[in-house]
Amino acid sequence: MLNTVIETVVAVAARIPAPSAPTATTLPDLLSRFTELDEPLQAELRDRLPAGEWVIDSLDGAVQYLQGLPQWCVTVTLVDGDTPRLTVLHSPALGETYAAERGKGAWRDGAPIRPSAKVSLAAALAGTSHPATSQPDADAAAGKALPAVLGRIAALRNLGPTSWQIADVAAGRMDLFWLFGQDAENLLGASLIATEAGAVVSTTTGAPWTPTSSGFLVAAPGLHSEAVATLA
Known part of the structure; x- marks a missing residue:
C-alpha cells in the first residue's frame, strides 16, 4: 500500500x-x-x-x-x-x-533515515512553530520557554511546515523541534516518521504524546532529556 x-x-x-x-x-x-x-x-x-x-x-x-x-x-x-x-x-x-x-x-x-547523534544542545539546530489557530495557554507557554531555549542552543529556526520540520529531525537534518498547543493534523503522521526513525517523541514535559496533549517535542535521543529540562 x-x-x-x-x-x-x-x-x-x-x-x-x-x-x-x-x-x-x-x-x-x-x-x-x-x-x-x-x-x-x-x-x-x-x-x-x-x-x-x-x-x-x-x-x-x-x-x-x-x-x-x-x-x-x-x-x-x-x-x-x-x-x-x-x-x-x-x-x-x-x-x-x-x-x-x-x-x-x-x-x-x-x-x-535516522536522527542526529548530537549530545549537547549547545551544538543543536532547533525548530519550532505554533498551531494555525491561536491557543492562549499555548501562546503564553511558548513565550516563557523561548528565552531559556535561546540561551542553550546553537540556532533556532522555523523552517516551514510543522510536519516537514519533524521529519527533518527524524532524518538528522535538524536536532529537535517543539510546539506548544494542539495540532494533531500536522503531528500525527510526522510523529510516526520520527518514532520509526529512532527519534524521541513526547510532550514538552517528557510525558507520552497523544493528539490531545498540550505540547509536542521531538529530539535526537542524546538531546531529549536536556530539551525537556530546558523547555520546563
Whole structure:
C-alpha cells in the first residue's frame, strides 16, 4: 500500500500550481484563497487513496504557499483511531518524499533515515512553530520557554511546515523541534516518521504524546532529556 500512497500523493501534488507572489490583502482574502485550493485537493486525495481513515493536510505550510514561498508540503496519514499507521509527506519544491509505516521503518526517497547523534544542545539546530489557530495557554507557554531555549542552543529556526520540520529531525537534518498547543493534523503522521526513525517523541514535559496533549517535542535521543529540562 505504501508505494501506492506515495505515487498518489506525488501525482496530486504535481498538479498544484507553483506558489506565486501574494495577492491577498485581508484575512478573508487569505482564507478564501486557501479554501479554493484546499477543498478540491482534499477531495481528490480522498477519492484516490485506498480505503481507510485518512488525516489529510493538502497544504501543510499554507501560509508560506500563499506568500509565494516554497516551504510547504502535502501530507496524508492513515490512522486507526488516534494511532498513525502509515504516512507520506511530499515537498514539490524539494522533490523529496518522507514516508513511514508502523513497525517497518521511515524513509526519505526510499532510503532509511535516522536522527542526529548530537549530545549537547549547545551544538543543536532547533525548530519550532505554533498551531494555525491561536491557543492562549499555548501562546503564553511558548513565550516563557523561548528565552531559556535561546540561551542553550546553537540556532533556532522555523523552517516551514510543522510536519516537514519533524521529519527533518527524524532524518538528522535538524536536532529537535517543539510546539506548544494542539495540532494533531500536522503531528500525527510526522510523529510516526520520527518514532520509526529512532527519534524521541513526547510532550514538552517528557510525558507520552497523544493528539490531545498540550505540547509536542521531538529530539535526537542524546538531546531529549536536556530539551525537556530546558523547555520546563
